[in-house]
Amino acid sequence: MPPIVEIINVSKSYRRGSRMIPVLVDINLNIEEGEFMALMGPSGSGKSTLLNLIAALDQADSGAIRVGGIDITTLSENELAEWRALNVGFIFQFYNLIPVLTAFENVELPLLLTGLSRKERSEHVETALRVVNLEARMDHYPSQLSGGEQQRVAIARAIVTDPTILVADEPTGDLDKVAAREILDLMDQLNRQSRKTIIMVTHDPRAAEKARVIRRLEKGFLDNVHSQDPH
Amino acid sequence: MFILKILIRNAFRHKLRTLLTILGITVAILAFGLLRTFINAWYGGVEASSASRLVTRSSISLIFHLPLSYKDKIRQVDGVKTVSWGNWFGGIYIDEKNFFANFGVDAKSYLELYPEFILTPEEEKSFFRDRKGFVAGQKLAKRFGWKIGDTVTLKGTIYPGNWDFVLRGIYRGRDQTIDETQFFFHWDYINETMKKRGSPRTDMVGFYMVGVTRPDRATEVALVIDNLFKNSIAETLTETEKAFQLSFISMSQTIIMAIELVSFVVIIIIIAVVANTMSMTYRERIGEYAIFKTLGFRGLRIAGMIVGESMVITLIGSFLGIILTFPVAVIVGKMLSNYFPVFNVAEEAIYMDLAASFVIGLLAAIVPTYRAMRIRIADGLRRIG
Numbered sequence: 001m002p003p004i005v006e007i008i009n010v011s012k013s014y015r016r017g018s019r020m021i022p023v024l025v026d027i028n029l030n031i032e033e034g035e036f037m038a039l040m041g042p043s044g045s046g047k048s049t050l051l052n053l054i055a056a057l058d059q060a061d062s063g064a065i066r067v068g069g070i071d072i073t074t075l076s077e078n079e080l081a082e083w084r085a086l087n088v089g090f091i092f093q094f095y096n097l098i099p100v101l102t103a104f105e106n107v108e109l110p111l112l113l114t115g116l117s118r119k120e121r122s123e124h125v126e127t128a129l130r131v132v133n134l135e136a137r138m139d140h141y142p143s144q145l146s147g148g149e150q151q152r153v154a155i156a157r158a159i160v161t162d163p164t165i166l167v168a169d170e171p172t173g174d175l176d177k178v179a180a181r182e183i184l185d186l187m188d189q190l191n192r193q194s195r196k197t198i199i200m201v202t203h204d205p206r207a208a209e210k211a212r213v214i215r216r217l218e219k220g221f222l223d224n225v226h227s228q229d230p231h
Numbered sequence: 232m233f234i235l236k237i238l239i240r241n242a243f244r245h246k247l248r249t250l251l252t253i254l255g256i257t258v259a260i261l262a263f264g265l266l267r268t269f270i271n272a273w274y275g276g277v278e279a280s281s282a283s284r285l286v287t288r289s290s291i292s293l294i295f296h297l298p299l300s301y302k303d304k305i306r307q308v309d310g311v312k313t314v315s316w317g318n319w320f321g322g323i324y325i326d327e328k329n330f331f332a333n334f335g336v337d338a339k340s341y342l343e344l345y346p347e348f349i350l351t352p353e354e355e356k357s358f359f360r361d362r363k364g365f366v367a368g369q370k371l372a373k374r375f376g377w378k379i380g381d382t383v384t385l386k387g388t389i390y391p392g393n394w395d396f397v398l399r400g401i402y403r404g405r406d407q408t409i410d411e412t413q414f415f416f417h418w419d420y421i422n423e424t425m426k427k428r429g430s431p432r433t434d435m436v437g438f439y440m441v442g443v444t445r446p447d448r449a450t451e452v453a454l455v456i457d458n459l460f461k462n463s464i465a466e467t468l469t470e471t472e473k474a475f476q477l478s479f480i481s482m483s484q485t486i487i488m489a490i491e492l493v494s495f496v497v498i499i500i501i502i503a504v505v506a507n508t509m510s511m512t513y514r515e516r517i518g519e520y521a522i523f524k525t526l527g528f529r530g531l532r533i534a535g536m537i538v539g540e541s542m543v544i545t546l547i548g549s550f551l552g553i554i555l556t557f558p559v560a561v562i563v564g565k566m567l568s569n570y571f572p573v574f575n576v577a578e579e580a581i582y583m584d585l586a587a588s589f590v591i592g593l594l595a596a597i598v599p600t601y602r603a604m605r606i607r608i609a610d611g612l613r614r615i616g
Contacts (some may be wrong), residue, residue, distance in 0.1 A: 049609075058609040078529055085527025094615050096522045100240035105233070110526045112233060157526075185360060 002069070002163065003030035003052055004197050010063030023049045025220040027063070031165075037192040038200045038211035047201045047219040048169055054199060055167045056080045056166045068164045078165055087111045089158030091187075093170035097142040097148040103129065103153045104138040110161050128156035132186060148179030157184060159196070166190070172207050184210045189195040238539040242510075249544060252508045253420040256548025256591065258500035260584050263540060264556035266494035266562060267580035272571040273480060273487055279408045280472035282446035283312075285342060285453050288475075290468040293319075295464050296435035299422075304459055308438070310452040313442035315340035317418055318435075320396060322385030324375070330569050331371055333385060333414040344442045348413075349403040354379070354400030362420055364399035366425035368411030369606075370568065372401045373508040374544065390421055390432075412572035441469070499585050505595035509541050513599035520603045521611020537603055540588075543595035549588035553581060 007029040013022040023046040029038055051057040053065055056072045064071050068087060075083060090096075097106045107128050111121045117210040129135050132152035142150050151171060168187065172173055172180035188210050190196045201210060208214050216223040243249050255274065271278070289295035289578050299316070306314045317336035324331070338359055341349060349500050350366065352356070367377060377383060381398045396416050404411050418436070425433045435534045453469035462468045470478070480487070513520075556576055564574030 052609050055525075057612070058607070079526065081527050081529045083527075084525065090525055092612070092615070096518070096525075096615060098237075098522070100237065100244060100517060106237075108233070109523075113527050218507075 001033065004033040004035075004068060005029070005031035005199070006064075006066040007050075007054070008064045008066070010050075010053060010060045010065060011060070012053065012060050014047070022220050024053075024178040024217075027220075029215065029220050029222060030195065031199060033197055034191070034195040034209045034212055036188070037200065037213045037215060039094065039166065039199065039201045039217060040203060040205075040207035040208055041217035042203065046220045047217045049165050050217065051169055051201045054165070056084055060106050065111065082113075085110060087164040089161065089163040091151070091154050091158050091166065091168035091171045093173040095142070095147070095152055095154045095174075097150055097157075099142050102139050102141055103134060103145065103149075103156075106142070106153055107138075107156045107160050110146060110157060115162065124160050125156075128160040130151075131159065131190075132156045146179070147175050148182055151175060151179070151183050152186065155183070155190075159190065159194075165197045165199060170202055170204075171200060172202070172204060178191075180204075180207065234539070235538070237536065238543050241516075241536070241538050244323070245512075248412040248508060248511070249477055250381045251503060252544055253548040253551070255504045256501055256545055256588075257551040259504075259551025259591075260549045260588065261559060262496050262497050262553050263587055264553065264576065264580050264584050265560060266370075266490055266497070267583055268560050268563075268574065268576050269571075271496075271577040271580060272567075272574045273483070275408065275410065275571065275573040276475055277476040277480065279342060279347070279410065280470065280476050281383050281541040282449065282473070283443050284472040285441040285443060285449060285456070285469050286472055286475040287453075287456055287467050287469040288437070290457075290466040293437070295465070296432065296437060297435040297467065299436055301436075301439065301460065301465075301467070305439060305456055308452060309443055310448045310455075312444045313340055313344050315440040315442075316436040316438065317341065317415070317440070318421060318437040320385070320390065320416075320421065321388045321501065322390075322414075323388060324383065324385055325500055328569075329375070331412050331414055332410075332572075334350070335418040336415050337418050338415075341415065341440065344440050347409050349400050349405060350400045354402075358399040360386045361397055361399050361415055362423075363395060363397050365396040365414060365416035366400040366402055367398060368413050368572075369401050370572065374412075374568065376400075378489070382397075390424070392424075394420075400487045407575045408573055410572040411511070412568065429557050435581075438470075452498070453460050493579055498591065502591050502594050505541065505545060505591055506598065508544070508593050509537065509599045513537065513603055514541065517606060517611050518604075518615035520606055521608045521614070524608045524611070525559050525607075533603050534600045536594040538593065542592040544589050545592035549584060549591075553584050557579070 006029055008026045012024040021030060027050065031069065033072045038049060041047045053060050054067065060073055064073050072080065072083060073190065101109065104125055108121055109126060111124055118122065126135065129138050132155050134152050134156065137149060138146060145153065172183055175183060178229045184207055187198055191198050202208055289297055302314050302316060305311060306583050316339045317334045320335050322333050342355065358366050377398050379398055379401065383396050383398060385394050385396065386396055422433060441456065449471050456469045459468050523533055527599045560574060560576045562572065569573060
């Protein structure tokens with residue numbers, strides 16, 4: 001089977017004043033379906049940039065990125081918006097929930113872009129919240145939830161559309177140890193039980209331990225594959 | 232429904248800021264509505280004028296009189312239905328500050344020409360019978376507490392002396408646009424007094440009111456009347472009642488223009504205030520817009536959220552402003568009743584309020600919307616944390 005994500009000769013640089021700063025240099029990477037990959041590296045190594053490119057949040061200067069067989073570097077902005085809505089679930093460090101919406105409404109948000117009826121949306125949201133064990137708090141606003149609970153809502157929002165890949169940028173970076181472990185266990189469960197492909201950026205070695213594959217980025221270059229036994 | 236829920240919750244996220252903005256919009260719309268009402272009040276006479284009435288006056292100036300004998304010649308003009316006449320009396324009731332319009336008119340023909348002044352048949356009969364009788368509008372009678380049968384004395388300025396009148400009728404207007412502050416009495420009363428005094432103003436009238444058979448013939452009839460008296464001692468100028476009223480307004484055109492300008496300046500100021508609120512909102516929510524985009528929301532949907540929020544705030548403020556315009560206009564109308572006998576909030580003013588509200592809501596959201604649509608997701612997400 002072809003990899004779910006294929007990154008071919010991708011480069012990306014940022015302009016700082018009159019200078020171009022290379023962030024990613026000729027990156028090649030394949031991610032298999034059902035893989036749980038951790039991208040590690042020091043600050044400024046380009047790991048978040050690579051994640052943004054895979055999730056079509058940013059555009060590469062050169063190269064191609066294929067996700068599920070589609071070269072997303074050739075899509076227009078509107079096509080990318082539609083593609084993201086269907087294919088990518090996002091988990092951020094700071095949860096990024098909408099503060100004026102309840103947990104239920106936050107999870108429902110991506111479903112507004114689908115053709116589902118209100119009843120169907122409700123069923124999907126309830127299922128997603130059940131997976132993250134937050135059914136009881138569905139009417140709470142983000143400010144009424146702990147950090148760990150907010151991140152679980154964010155995970156429910158990420159999986160509610162059943163996307164092709166889940167991308168997580170430092171998902172435990174803002175959590176205490178216990179909450180971080182719960183989130184990582186949940187991601188592990190999603191990967192094992194639902195065969196979700198997860199790409200996680202982290203600089204926390206304990207978080208990376210949960211991944212099956214760890215890749216390191218250093219100054220824009222990707223090192224060799226490092227597989228580890230599942231824990 | 233979901234989007235509306237977001238709009239309303241977002242609008243009230245910063246309660247104090249939103250409430251102050253709403254207050255600003257309310258005051259601006261109230262001021263705009265009142266200023267438009269002022270302008271409408273200025274044109275009140277024009278609005279109430281009939282297309283089938285002509286005014287004939289001296290071609291030199293309104294202060295010059297015309298001979299009473301003109302009435303028979305005017306009556307013979309083809310297309311003329313009714314001829315009435317009158318004089319501006321310029322009487323003062325107790326004190327100059329109690330100003331109101333007062334005329335001596337040919338009662339029967341005048342009331343025939345003005346069916347919008349409604350009297351009971353008894354009042355009409357009683358007025359016609361009494362040479363010293365007068366009729367007052369119900370607002371005027373109420374203002375001075377006059378009752379039927381009361382004697383009212385006016386001090387003449389054009390016609391010197393104290394003139395006693397007896398109130399025989401109180402008219403009400405057919406609709407809200409009719410001036411209910413007029414005072415009119417029998418022209419004969421002035422004329423007979425002038426006759427007794429041997430005044431050269433005997434058998435002279437200030438103006439003729441001419442009723443035409445068909446409004447579309449008004450211009451033609453006016454021309455014929457003026458041609459009748461061409462090269463006479465007292466040449467005439469005949470125009471429609473509307474044109475006559477407009478000629479008065481044209482004297483104060485600059486003031487009206489200034490009021491109009493101020494009314495639009497008020498709207499421009501409030502656009503700036505709401506735009507500032509929306510810009511602050513945009514700056515605070517750059518990250519959220521990026522999240523929406525991340526989830527697959529397109530630029531147009533995000534634009535809809537910003538414009539929608541701006542419209543929610545603006546329409547709440549405008550709605551309150553429009554509601555308040557009515558009681559405030561009543562108070563202002565009472566305060567200015569000497570100058571503006573008809574001071575009603577016109578339908579047109581409300582439509583302009585609503586139009587202004589939409590303009591405010593849309594224009595205030597333009598810059599934040601443009602920026603939000605253009606924001607790059609990666610840049611927006613960097614603002615969070």
